[in-house]
Amino acid sequence: MKQLLKISALLMVMLLTSCADQHSLQKYYVDNQDNADFISIDIPASVITLKDNVSAEDQEALKSLKKMNILAFKKNDTNGAEFLSEENKVKSILKNDKYIELMKFKDKGRNVVVKYEGDDNEIDEVVVFASDKEKGFALVRVLGDNMQPAKIANLAKNIADIDADGLKQFEGLLK
Template sequence: MNAIKGILVILLAIAFTSCQDKQTLQEYYVDSKENDAFILVDVPTSLIAPSAEEMTEDQKKVLKSVKKVNLLAYAKTDSDFYTSETLKVKEILADDNYEELMKFGNPSQRMRLFIKSQEESIDEIVVFAQDEKKGFLLARVLGDKMNVADMVRFAETMDTSSTAFNTAGFEGVMDVFNNK
């Protein structure tokens, strides 16, 4: 009986350890923050939305469902590092219950859109954009009970609003790609 208990303890320890080996997207962001090769920007929702006076009540509700937006950028300076990091991100997105909604582009420039959801409520939207010459951008939109249809309508509203989308907050991230 003691041998069976010992084997069970070992198996549980192995199972627990193997589960801990997989990095989450949040952990990847935290680890990358410590690396000077990356630029990490937390974007307030006020930067991505038209002024409150221009929004309808439905649009305000959609905006309230967005808690924060995180951008992580890597400007390609090292091909091996670029390759290893993009593989890490792809593995995380494949292993961490993200559902791929769409992908487009070509082999040298591509973008993929993922969601993490529970039933009809979306908790996270991830955009992973890669450019073989310039680097990659990983954007996370974290929220509570977000809805894809509402988010699409809201994005369309931002495009047509009389308040121009304020890109000043993104200059540091975009400059990384312009210098390459």
């Protein structure tokens, strides 16, 4: 009986310390938002508009979005080691079982992974991680209400239908 109690206590301590060591995406954002190698932008969903010819389903998916938090690492000639270190930290965070992969693709030398937190009926958070070995990476958290995986995936596929005029006000921040 004593041995069972000792084993239970040891397992409880291991469980608690493993949870405490685990980095969250929110903590990663907070820790790096003032880092000179990063650009941090919070964008309300209200500045994102779709072109007139999109489906009602895409419009409904956009209405379920509240805001986006963007954290981008700009790679240059002097921060290659930091780039690899930070990229590995993000990949490690996204390996957490709470993030479910929605899609993964490559485009023009960029690797893009879209994951979400929630269940099959309702998403709490969508995370987009895009990495380019030459330019750096971007980590986008999309927060909203009643986001549905299928509709968000469809919206992501039709992202070309976004009207960029609403985002022009942020253009200078990325240069």
